[in-house]
Amino acid sequence: xxxxxxxxxxxxxxxxxxxxxxxxxxxxxxxxxxxxxxxxxxxxxxxxxxxxxxxxxxxxxxxxxxxxxxxxxxxxxxxxxxxxxxxxxxxxxxxxxxxxxxxxxxxxxxxxxxxxxxxxxxxxxxxxxxxxxxxxxxxxxxxxxxxxxxxxxxxxxxxxxxxxxxxxxxxxxxxxxxxxxxxxxxxxxxxxxxxxxxxxxxxxxxxxxxxxxxxxxxxxxxxxxxxxxxxxxxxxxxxxxxxxxxxxxxxxxxxxxxxxxxxxxxxxxxxxxxxxxxxxxxxxxxxxxxxxxxxxxxxxxxxxxxxxxxxxxxxxxxxxxxxxxxxxxxxxxxxxxxxxxxxxxxxxxxxxxxxxxxxxxxxxxxxxxxxxxxxxxxxxxxxxxxxxxxxxxxxxxxxxxxxxxxxxxxxxxxxxxxxxxxxxx
Amino acid sequence: xxxxxxxxxxxxxxxxxxxxxxxxxxxxxxxxxxxxxxxxxxxxxxxxxxxxxxxxxxxxxxxxxxxxxxxxxxxxxxxxxxxxxxxxxxxxxxxxxxxxxxxxxxxxxxxxxxxxxxxxxxxxxxxxxxxxxxxxxxxxxxxxxxxxxxxxxxxxxxxxxxxxxxxxxxxxxxxxxxxxxx
Numbered sequence: 001x002x003x004x005x006x007x008x009x010x011x012x013x014x015x016x017x018x019x020x021x022x023x024x025x026x027x028x029x030x031x032x033x034x035x036x037x038x039x040x041x042x043x044x045x046x047x048x049x050x051x052x053x054x055x056x057x058x059x060x061x062x063x064x065x066x067x068x069x070x071x072x073x074x075x076x077x078x079x080x081x082x083x084x085x086x087x088x089x090x091x092x093x094x095x096x097x098x099x100x101x102x103x104x105x106x107x108x109x110x111x112x113x114x115x116x117x118x119x120x121x122x123x124x125x126x127x128x129x130x131x132x133x134x135x136x137x138x139x140x141x142x143x144x145x146x147x148x149x150x151x152x153x154x155x156x157x158x159x160x161x162x163x164x165x166x167x168x169x170x171x172x173x174x175x176x177x178x179x180x181x182x183x184x185x186x187x188x189x190x191x192x193x194x195x196x197x198x199x200x201x202x203x204x205x206x207x208x209x210x211x212x213x214x215x216x217x218x219x220x221x222x223x224x225x226x227x228x229x230x231x232x233x234x235x236x237x238x239x240x241x242x243x244x245x246x247x248x249x250x251x252x253x254x255x256x257x258x259x260x261x262x263x264x265x266x267x268x269x270x271x272x273x274x275x276x277x278x279x280x281x282x283x284x285x286x287x288x289x290x291x292x293x294x295x296x297x298x299x300x301x302x303x304x305x306x307x308x309x310x311x312x313x314x315x316x317x318x319x320x321x322x323x324x325x326x327x328x329x330x331x332x333x334x335x336x337x338x339x340x341x342x343x344x345x346x347x348x349x350x351x352x353x354x355x356x357x358x359x360x361x362x363x364x365x366x367x368x369x370x371x372x373x374x375x376x377x378x379x380x381x382x383x384x385x386x387x388x389x390x391x392x393x394x395x396x397x398x399x400x401x402x403x404x405x406x407x408x409x410x411x412x413x414x415x416x417x418x419x420x421x422x423x424x425x
Numbered sequence: 426x427x428x429x430x431x432x433x434x435x436x437x438x439x440x441x442x443x444x445x446x447x448x449x450x451x452x453x454x455x456x457x458x459x460x461x462x463x464x465x466x467x468x469x470x471x472x473x474x475x476x477x478x479x480x481x482x483x484x485x486x487x488x489x490x491x492x493x494x495x496x497x498x499x500x501x502x503x504x505x506x507x508x509x510x511x512x513x514x515x516x517x518x519x520x521x522x523x524x525x526x527x528x529x530x531x532x533x534x535x536x537x538x539x540x541x542x543x544x545x546x547x548x549x550x551x552x553x554x555x556x557x558x559x560x561x562x563x564x565x566x567x568x569x570x571x572x573x574x575x576x577x578x579x580x581x582x583x584x585x586x587x588x589x590x591x592x593x594x595x596x597x598x599x600x601x602x603x604x605x606x607x
Contacts, residue, residue: 011587015561017568046594049543050562055452056459058469062451063444066473070480074440 001029003036010040014047349395352377352415356386363398363413378413427492435483443483447476453493453564454500460559461504463548471507475500490573497564498574501556508552546596553577554589561586 009026012018018026030036343356353374355362359382364374384404391398399412427449434442454475459468478499486495547555553575560566560574572582 008587011583011590014590015568015586042594043590046590046597047562049540050558050593053460053540053543053562055563056456056468057452058455058472059465061448062455062469062473062476063447066477066480069477070444073477073481 001025003029003033006030006033006036007039010036010043014043343389345389345391345398347391347395347398347415348393351395352391352398354389354391354398354413356382356389359386361386361400361413363415365415377415380411380413384409429488429492432483432486432488432492436486443480446483447480450479450493450496451476454496456563457497457500457559458504460544460547460563461501461552461556462508463544467507471503472500475503478503491570493564494566494570494573497560497566497570498576501560501574505552505556542597542600543593546593546600549596550589550592554585554592557582557585558589558593 006026006029009018009022010030013023013026030040345354347353351366353364353366355364360379361382362379363377365377366374382402384402384407387401387403387408389398389400396416397412397414399410402409402411427446431442431446431449435446451472455468455472458471458475459465462468462471475496479496482499486492547558550558556575557571560571566574568579568582568586571577571586572579575582577585
């Protein structure tokens, strides 16, 4: 019998896996072979020691320690099964509605989520909070690439004129044309080209807008069918004013139109979703400023196809939004159409939260009674891109830095440490 | 040994039975975790995690398997996950090199080793060797039961176990010669 084989048998012997006959055979070999004898005694000693290892016991009862977690598991299971049976609206849903009316951007999403959220009040609030956290970055991912492309052309084209021209001054001695000169520069022609490419893509994408508009027109302003495409654009903004004057005379109509144009300009500068036909018109005669606002519009149609449907689905909330006039129309557009970035910063003491939605910073104060109810304190549009942001440690001010054309601007919100009104610097 | 009636009661929704069952096994769960992770705090965490998992998954246990191997499978999986996250992996080759180097060295046979040295030596084993040793010696499992726990073929379990013992022996001999410690 070979020693190697015997070693394996030794191991099996130690593991009580060796039959009597094999054991006898193995022991016989060990008795004759000093090397195996030594090995065997070592192995046996080791095995004995391993068997005698202290039987460690936990210093406290593990089951007692995990009891709260087990209770929580049971609780969650009970809620899950009970809500499947009940399927009734819960008070939390209304609380959240209240919140959502202040936060237009999430409205559509909230409505659909609420359908699913027929849990208990607490669970609904918690899940909602988590879902919002999880939801927003997803939007960012989608929108970011769009922003990257259109945003960058915008910066180099229109906003960056000064630094660029200065560069050109140095490099190519366009010294006399420091401000007006870039009109002829490559950079400028590039930017105007990028402006033109954007409108081309816009019409296709905003097809749903156009489908939806005739309905609105038919209902409210049938006498405007002869107006140019510009008036299409205005129907959205017109909803309220025109319905109040159904018998408008021609002069009134033209007045309306002028008003509409104004409104439209307002809308477009605040990133609303005018239909593409008007965009093209506008941009052909656009100066640099219009082009700037157009770039944001270029983003809009892609994501913004949802926007008209939302109007259809929730007329009630629109009526609520009308209270705040133009702002009410603008707000949902911003959130849904071009959510480039969205972030939240909670103040250290938890009484405020700052949200970055589509380059707009909003400061909300949290209600003392229910941290899910947020009150809008202030909104600011950011110029340039947000570089850093954060609360001061005492929760009294929210400091942020924006980067525009390479210049860093520091700004801050100041809020009173106890909840209440706010002042800004 | 957990009574089958208790398991059935626990599976049918008897919460007290389930808690009793957990109390019965908590020491076994902890012991495995302690020797695989070689750290009290990690072992407490892993054991609690395992107990919670058993609590939530009790209905997935089927009687065709032994309850103790089902439990040990859960705890060893958690431990190996934890172990991989916290410790750099030790290659088996490294230990076999040691083994080769020391194979022919003369040494004085000592009948007893220090328990701490043994634990240190176990801690130096690669994760699967260590797990096999723990299941064999701390849980008294047979080859077959260990194979069930770890989803390994029987022969693999044997070879892991034999090699693990050989490695332990070599490591302990080093300690005894005053060589490597800790």
